[in-house]
Amino acid sequence: xxxxxxxxxxxxxxxxxxxxxxxxxxxxxxxxxxxxxxxxxxxxxxxxxxxxxxxxxxxxxxxxxxxxxxxxxxxxxxxxxxxxxxxxxxxxxxxxxxxxxxxxxxxxxxxxxxxxxxxxxxxxxxxxxxxxxxxxxxxxxxxxxxxxxxxxxxxxxxxxxxxxxxxxxxxxxxxxxxxxxxxxxxxxxxxxxxxxxxxxxxxxxxxxxxxxxxxxxxxxxxxxxxxxxxxxxxxxxxxxxxxxxxxxxxxxxxxxxxxxxxxxxxxxxxxxxxxxxxxxxxxxxxxxxxxxxxxxxxxxxxxxxxxxxxxxxxxxxxxxxxxxxxxxxxxxxxxxxxxxxxxxxxxxxxxxxxxxxxxxxxxxxxxxxxxxxxxxxxxxxxxxxxxxxxxxxxxxxxxxxxxxxxxxxxxxxxxxxxxxxxxxxxxxxxxxxxxxxxxxxxxxxxxxxxxxxxxxxxxxxxxxxxxxxxxxxxxxxxxxxxxxxxxxxxxxxxxxxxxxxxxxxxxxx
Amino acid sequence: xxxxxxxxxxxxxxxxxxxxxxxxxxxxxxxxxxxxxxxxxxxxxxxxxxxxxxxxxxxxxxxxxxxxxxxxxxxxxxxxxxxxxxxxxxxxxxxxxxxxxxxxxxxxxxxxxxxxxxxxxxxxxxxxxxxxxxxxxxxxxxxxxxxxxxxxxxxxxxxxxxxxxxxxxxxxxxxxxxxxxxxxxxxxxxxxxxxxxxxxxxxxxxxxxxxxxxxxxxxxxxxxxxxxxxxxxxxxxxxxxxxxxxxxxxxxxxxxxxxxxxxxxxxxxxxxxxxxxxxxxxxxxxxxxxxxxxxxxxxxxxxxxxxxxxxxxxxxxxxxxxxxxxxxxxxxxxxxxxxxxxxxxxxxxxxxxxxxxxxxxxxxxxxxxxxxxxxxxxxxxxxxxxxx
Numbered sequence: 001x002x003x004x005x006x007x008x009x010x011x012x013x014x015x016x017x018x019x020x021x022x023x024x025x026x027x028x029x030x031x032x033x034x035x036x037x038x039x040x041x042x043x044x045x046x047x048x049x050x051x052x053x054x055x056x057x058x059x060x061x062x063x064x065x066x067x068x069x070x071x072x073x074x075x076x077x078x079x080x081x082x083x084x085x086x087x088x089x090x091x092x093x094x095x096x097x098x099x100x101x102x103x104x105x106x107x108x109x110x111x112x113x114x115x116x117x118x119x120x121x122x123x124x125x126x127x128x129x130x131x132x133x134x135x136x137x138x139x140x141x142x143x144x145x146x147x148x149x150x151x152x153x154x155x156x157x158x159x160x161x162x163x164x165x166x167x168x169x170x171x172x173x174x175x176x177x178x179x180x181x182x183x184x185x186x187x188x189x190x191x192x193x194x195x196x197x198x199x200x201x202x203x204x205x206x207x208x209x210x211x212x213x214x215x216x217x218x219x220x221x222x223x224x225x226x227x228x229x230x231x232x233x234x235x236x237x238x239x240x241x242x243x244x245x246x247x248x249x250x251x252x253x254x255x256x257x258x259x260x261x262x263x264x265x266x267x268x269x270x271x272x273x274x275x276x277x278x279x280x281x282x283x284x285x286x287x288x289x290x291x292x293x294x295x296x297x298x299x300x301x302x303x304x305x306x307x308x309x310x311x312x313x314x315x316x317x318x319x320x321x322x323x324x325x326x327x328x329x330x331x332x333x334x335x336x337x338x339x340x341x342x343x344x345x346x347x348x349x350x351x352x353x354x355x356x357x358x359x360x361x362x363x364x365x366x367x368x369x370x371x372x373x374x375x376x377x378x379x380x381x382x383x384x385x386x387x388x389x390x391x392x393x394x395x396x397x398x399x400x401x402x403x404x405x406x407x408x409x410x411x412x413x414x415x416x417x418x419x420x421x422x423x424x425x426x427x428x429x430x431x432x433x434x435x436x437x438x439x440x441x442x443x444x445x446x447x448x449x450x451x452x453x454x455x456x457x458x459x460x461x462x463x464x465x466x467x468x469x470x471x472x473x474x475x476x477x478x479x480x481x482x483x484x485x486x487x488x489x490x491x492x493x494x495x496x497x498x499x500x501x502x503x504x505x506x507x508x509x
Numbered sequence: 510x511x512x513x514x515x516x517x518x519x520x521x522x523x524x525x526x527x528x529x530x531x532x533x534x535x536x537x538x539x540x541x542x543x544x545x546x547x548x549x550x551x552x553x554x555x556x557x558x559x560x561x562x563x564x565x566x567x568x569x570x571x572x573x574x575x576x577x578x579x580x581x582x583x584x585x586x587x588x589x590x591x592x593x594x595x596x597x598x599x600x601x602x603x604x605x606x607x608x609x610x611x612x613x614x615x616x617x618x619x620x621x622x623x624x625x626x627x628x629x630x631x632x633x634x635x636x637x638x639x640x641x642x643x644x645x646x647x648x649x650x651x652x653x654x655x656x657x658x659x660x661x662x663x664x665x666x667x668x669x670x671x672x673x674x675x676x677x678x679x680x681x682x683x684x685x686x687x688x689x690x691x692x693x694x695x696x697x698x699x700x701x702x703x704x705x706x707x708x709x710x711x712x713x714x715x716x717x718x719x720x721x722x723x724x725x726x727x728x729x730x731x732x733x734x735x736x737x738x739x740x741x742x743x744x745x746x747x748x749x750x751x752x753x754x755x756x757x758x759x760x761x762x763x764x765x766x767x768x769x770x771x772x773x774x775x776x777x778x779x780x781x782x783x784x785x786x787x788x789x790x791x792x793x794x795x796x797x798x799x800x801x802x803x804x805x806x807x808x809x810x811x812x813x814x815x816x817x818x819x820x821x822x823x824x825x826x827x828x829x830x831x832x833x834x835x836x837x838x839x840x841x842x843x844x845x846x847x848x849x850x851x852x853x854x855x856x857x858x859x860x861x862x863x864x865x866x867x868x869x870x871x872x873x874x875x876x877x878x879x880x881x882x883x884x885x886x887x888x889x890x891x892x893x894x895x896x897x
Contacts, residue, residue: 312749312750316746316749319749322742323739323742323743323746326735326739326742327739329738333731333735334728334732336731337725337728337729337732340721340724340727341725343724343725344718344721344724347714347717347721350717350718351711351715351717351718354710354711355711356707356857357857357861359865360860360864360865363864363865363868364868367868482754483752483753486754486757486758487753487754487757487893490757490761490893491893494761494764494886494889494890494893495890498883498886498890501879501886504875505876505879505880505883508872508875508876508879
């Protein structure tokens, strides 16, 4: 199968002198896609040998190629001798560091590329708690945060600048901790660049938060109320999550643009990110034509896996949209409840004032106070509903869109292959005709064309196989990440509900 | 029994309750059940069937009876209103095709429960009216009341026709204009002067509080409904696959189902203990205001009669007539004042007791629900975290 055949055993650390960066720039580079550096969890889980512990669902590891590939890595890594026995995840952690800081590896070399990942993948299966510990550990390897939104400038030219801080032990960065200032269009620009480079490979590129003309205008104009503050906070959190997803992605992290984004002090202004720019229009047109072509492609896929997964993705997206709408409604009703409770509290206070029986008057005033406190609680609950739950859903709705895009890419590649095949067929017919008509000079040209197209067919077929593998791999990684994300966020939400109930009880007492 | 049925002396001489009720398409039939040792009834225990209009007839007969001018007439029960609920049920029926079977059954159950709750409330309000009448030392002896309780046949009381409703409307306009006039007269008696100011302010504030509490409770119910829908959608997500995350969704969906029920109960309790309480005292404070108005009217009449008498004496014309008229007014006024004082004091006692009882119960219930919610959340989180 194409997958394993093109996976050569990784070169020994230090011996590697090819610059993977340049390779990554070239879309046909194989290595670019296999790189997992330091971001343990999603990677490790996707590539763990299928001695899965009871918690891991079996279907994640049903892909034979994937595990054999992983296994081949493991055997090679063991021969590297960089790490000790990986029975214990403690050691795994240690060996991660060792290989990271292995002096013989050049900063961006394959040592960094391959060994740490192999170490992690060679780790014996851990229980979910240990995996979660590792996840905490990987923030030890690479952590990004988006903080301190600041308004720069005034009037319609004003913009919000955000501080992007990175803390990392990865050797490919110049420092351990550093921060830069970025604005929203920079984030969009990053997405554009990554999109251009990687989406054709079938990578799932995390989409950035949406533009909002209304929201930003309010901020620009200087409306200093809670809705602007909310908007800025929401955007900050969304940008942070976006960046965290990007650095979590093994291939994307290697991209020099990402590095530049995190490190470089001044970034050139990203063009083409304005809603009404020329590039924006072009994108819209492209999307429209894509939609049309999408409708006509139907891959007769011998591998039903892709069809099934696409269907799953589509139905899940539908459900998530529904859920998001309901959560939105809940947020609104809670806000309404909050307002109504405040108003009611005041009313009760008034009633208490006019009540001439002192005991009752006091009781009513107390009730008014209680209701007031309830109002605060309701408000916080609404905020938590929103920030934890609604945003999570919105993120995943966008991500699922990106996943679908991925699948579409694969379909396009297939189509290109098929078209090449039919062109080749036509060329062959032309050749046959010429042979029959006996025109030797044209024949030579026909033969050349046939060779050319034969080459293309082979290449496109290889492309298709490659993208299929990448898409599959990406999808599995995505599923895992999504699963963890949902679980942790929902737990966080329930915990906030819990806290809020406890506070209600305290108030009532 | 409703939230406001407090401290109503139920003694063996006369006990009234609504033992049953039937909801037909556009009317509700109440079975009024009486137990009495009073000699004027033919039996000791008996029941009749009454409809809302007959209650209104009884109430109006009290209001129109001059003898009762000095009493706070127990406010009439509000008309049973199932329109909103019926409309919702109808909409649900129409939208049946667009939702899954589970969703439909669930929503139907919800609406049916809501219908039942409204039904229970209207029964309670009618019952409270009767109990108040039965507990009142004077009103309980009213002949119309006895007829209402005992007469086996339909009272042939029809609802007011258009003309009568117009008459009522004009009467009300005149009355409120007059009320303003009367209220302007300063009272000699401190007690009543104080009560007048107090009741006016109190009534307005109760009205405000009642409206705001209604809005608050409605928001609460909407939020609970949303949680319901979240639970359903999570359930659908959870049943799509059998992965880890799907099992997770199913558990959370279950949790939300349960918390939603609790949230709905919280809203319902608030409705019953707070909103209904405020609404009832809105009506009663209006009845108390009406009493004060009648007294004020009598006072003005008395003062006018005094003036007329003075004028008559001055002119020495129709003095006897003026004297009688003045006597009548004086008696009427004093009679009203005497009973009004007691009535207003009773009103306060009742009010304080009702508020105390209901607020305490409400607080206890909310505490109970919050603890229940807490427990659900804790156990669910325990399970979810244990799994992960």
